[in-house]
Amino acid sequence: MFDLLSLLRSLMVAIAVMIGMICNVGAEQINVITSGAFSVAFKQLVPIFEQKTGHQVNMFFGASMGSAPDSIPTRLGRGEAFDVLILAGPALAIFIDQGVVLDGTRVDLANSTIGAVVRKGAPKPDISTVDALRNTLLQAKSIAYSASASGTYLSAEVFPKLGIADQLKDTARKIYSERVATVVARGDAELGFQQLSELFSIEGVDFIGELPPQVQQTIPFSAGIVKQTQKRQIAQELIGFFASEEAAPIIRKTGMHPLMQKMPW
Structure with a gap:
């Protein structure tokens, strides 16, 4: 009887592991860095995206421009790897011109004043x-x-x-x-x-x-996909969610004006 119970327990553990593996098929991690204006909405939206997709978003934060040690230009300059950048539109445009961000992937998510x-x-x-x-x-x-x-x-x-x-x-x-x-x-x-x-x-x-x-200056905060990413499909899913009607109320509540643009891909 003891051996039978032990066998049943082992089978149940094995089944649970298999179910967990099946549920996580296709789930991956993605590195996303955002500048301050979008960061409050970002922190609230990421858990919703993770729950919907099973993917894990590693969150990073830094200023859109400048030479501070944690600014986005500085972090990219020292070789930190990200899949998606979210920052002020004019700053993102510079990264597109430099070839850091893929041309044709910019999506304006929200306006900020x-x-x-x-x-x-x-x-x-x-x-x-x-x-x-x-x-x-x-x-x-x-x-x-x-x-x-x-x-x-x-x-x-x-x-x-x-x-x-x-x-x-x-x-x-x-x-x-x-x-x-x-x-x-x-x-x-x-x-x-x-x-x-x-x-x-x-x-x-x-x-x-x-x-x-x-x-007054109205600044668009925009997302773009980093050229070197191996996670382009997930990056597109993430940006699409941030630009969706579902995300709009959270963005609006944090003091920004959601734009809900169509995806360029």
């Missing part, structure tokens, strides 16, 4: 018009802005356009490898600017508004 925060409970300055924004920037004792796409736009275009770039040299600083709102929340900056999706996810700050339309 720039806003500002102050520490929770602090007075909320006015940035609703160009003149109000200029005055608020000049009066702020310390300003934090992103080292990625939105911050580059602010420092290279908005501040000069407002005629205050020189006046902000001592008060405005670029934030590397950290959310701008986190810096404001702990009191290291009075005023912080970044994409809305990156501001909304941080506690300890109050949102004061978006940049006025005359100086």
Whole structure:
């Protein structure tokens, strides 16, 4: 009887292993890196994709541009291997031109706009018009802005356009490898600017508004498939899911505007 029970147990274990192997047929791992603006939606969407497909997504994060050690250009430059990049559209276009990302695989997932925060409970300055924004920037004792796409736009275009770039040299600083709102929340900056999706996810700050339309920048965040990938089919499945109607409510909830484009393949 003992031997029979042992045999039955062994058979049950073997059957369970076989079922597990069958269920995981075709399941693979894929490496995906995203920049900050899409990262909140990304973290919520990945588990849904994994459950639907059985594939495993290894998640990585870095700025769209810049030379920070964890920025996407830096990580690619030192040979880190990814299958899909999700970052600001203009930055992705550079990688396509360089041959890093396959031409014809770009899909714009969502649009992002720039806003500002102050520490929770602090007075909320006015940035609703160009003149109000200029005055608020000049009066702020310390300003934090992103080292990625939105911050580059602010420092290279908005501040000069407002005629205050020189006046902000001592008060405005670029934030590397950290959310701008986190810096404001702990009191290291009075005023912080970044994409809305990156501001909304941080506690300890109050949102004061978006940049006025005359100086606002709408940035598409886009996905592309890395040329060297061996997982192109899975990459296409993943991007297709992120661009789907199913994913749209989550993207919208995180402060971005889903685009739901058709796939180019």
